[in-house]
Amino acid sequence: MEADTTASPEPESGILRVFGRQLKRFRLRAGLERAEFGSGTGYSASTIAAFEQGRRVPPPRFIDVADKMLDAGGVLQEMKEEVARAQFPAFFRDAARLEAEAVELHVYASQVAPGLLQTKEYARAVFRMMRPPLDDATVDERVVGRLARQEFFARRPTPLATFVIDESVLKRPIGGRQVLREQLEHFLLAGRKRTVDVQIMPLDREENAGLAGPFTLIETGAGRRTAYVEVQSASRLFVERDSVRSLETKYSSLRAQALTPNESMAYIEMLLGEL
Numbered sequence: 001m002e003a004d005t006t007a008s009p010e011p012e013s014g015i016l017r018v019f020g021r022q023l024k025r026f027r028l029r030a031g032l033e034r035a036e037f038g039s040g041t042g043y044s045a046s047t048i049a050a051f052e053q054g055r056r057v058p059p060p061r062f063i064d065v066a067d068k069m070l071d072a073g074g075v076l077q078e079m080k081e082e083v084a085r086a087q088f089p090a091f092f093r094d095a096a097r098l099e100a101e102a103v104e105l106h107v108y109a110s111q112v113a114p115g116l117l118q119t120k121e122y123a124r125a126v127f128r129m130m131r132p133p134l135d136d137a138t139v140d141e142r143v144v145g146r147l148a149r150q151e152f153f154a155r156r157p158t159p160l161a162t163f164v165i166d167e168s169v170l171k172r173p174i175g176g177r178q179v180l181r182e183q184l185e186h187f188l189l190a191g192r193k194r195t196v197d198v199q200i201m202p203l204d205r206e207e208n209a210g211l212a213g214p215f216t217l218i219e220t221g222a223g224r225r226t227a228y229v230e231v232q233s234a235s236r237l238f239v240e241r242d243s244v245r246s247l248e249t250k251y252s253s254l255r256a257q258a259l260t261p262n263e264s265m266a267y268i269e270m271l272l273g274e275l
Contacts, residue, residue: 016055019058019083020051021052022079023052023058023070026071026076034048040065041065041066042062042065057141060080063076063083084148085097087141087145092230094237095235099218102218102220103157103159103220104219106162106217107215108210108216108250109163109164109165109166109169111166111169112169116149117186117187117190119179121175123142124139124175126175127142127143153195162198163190164199164251165198166200168203170187185272198264199258199264200258200259200268208254209251224239226244227243
């Protein structure tokens with residue numbers, strides 16, 4: 001059996017209730033008890049019950065296996081993308097949807113590594129620092145959701161992405177020195193992609209346009225431009241052109257004030273040599 005590492009979703013996850021009802025309907029049609037169905041999919045009967053009742057987020061692999069095993073004709077698989085978004089905190093789901101549609105993404109990070117660039121262990125360390133603390137199952141689920149977002153870089157055509165990262169992020173040993181080392185190495189790998197620019201904002205700069213905090217600029221294939229701002233588990237998507245333009249101007253200043261991509265790669269390599 002696979003370990004029960006899924007967690008309770010937040011109240012807004014209506015898609016989970018819809019998926020659960022459909023899952024139960026197909027299971028009953030197939031004449032399978034929960035224990036028998038769970039045995040075939042690698043989950044306990046109690047976890048199957050949680051999936052059917054919309055209390056836990058079923059992973060993509062389970063949905064694929066269940067659709068085939070229950071001869072659902074793709075009905076369950078069609079909901080996979082929406083179900084996957086239920087892994088994210090409610091305040092981030094709209095931004096996650098736009099991120100998945102983005103053709104360009106521009107991120108300013110001043111506290112922790114950008115989610116799209118986080119390693120598994122760094123992400124785990126970040127979630128384990130949440131207060132009030134998250135339970136282990138929720139931490140596991142959030143890590144899976146965060147890593148799933150990184151399929152962004154595997155899309156074709158590959159979206160363009162730029163990141164301006166405050167130097168303090170590179171020196172804050174979240175998770176310990178080894179976790180930080182792996183994270184810095186990951187920054188280097190990301191920065192060497194032709195569709196990605198990583199720039200570091202040095203602490204000794206006298207000018208920094210990002211003192212108000214981190215934000216993300218998103219442009220979709222339809223030409224829609226939005227901005228996402230998050231602080232203390234509260235978030236806002238800006239769609240008004242004046243608000244988005246203001247953050248675009250701020251981001252342009254940040255890129256001009258930061259080290260160039262090549263200088264940034266050299267600086268990260270230097271920091272790695274000191275760890």
